[in-house]
Amino acid sequence: MTGRRDGDRLLTTREVARLFRVDPKTVGNWVTAGRLESIRTPGGHRRYRESLVHALLRGETG
Amino acid sequence: MTGRRDGDRLLTTREVARLFRVDPKTVGNWVTAGRLESIRTPGGHRRYRESLVHALLRGETG
């Protein structure tokens, strides 16, 4: 389904951490290690695409 | 209601191993053998759907 909107919701670090059963620190570590895509707010906080996170949770690494 | 279709919790390898009363290594072997579904964290660790594990615990192989 390529007709999916790219403008899906954005998840915070805490939400992603809860989804993956990991520590929020670990999620930030994934970004630092270049293993996870993230969007930065102008303030420096990270946001993650819900579709990307869901794809990871479904076992689709991309 | 956003519809949490896949919104079940994730279990760690240790939790699954304790549930099945086996070694965590054995749980990993199940994944390697293609007999158990698993989700990988960007770091390579495995996570398992609680609903799937519970179904297996109840004797429902599929």
Place this chain on the structure above:
DNA sequence: GCTGAGTGGGGTAATTAGGGGA
């Protein structure tokens, strides 16, 4: 200004993945 959350650093312990052999 205040609260809650996020970031970044450091440090240490616990858990995990993977290979090999029993």
Place this chain on the structure above:
DNA sequence: GTTGTCCTAATTACCCCACTCA
């Protein structure tokens, strides 16, 4: 063929701190 133990390397968890952002 499945499981459990040994080993090393990597990942993760949790503690502290201070500062910034929402």
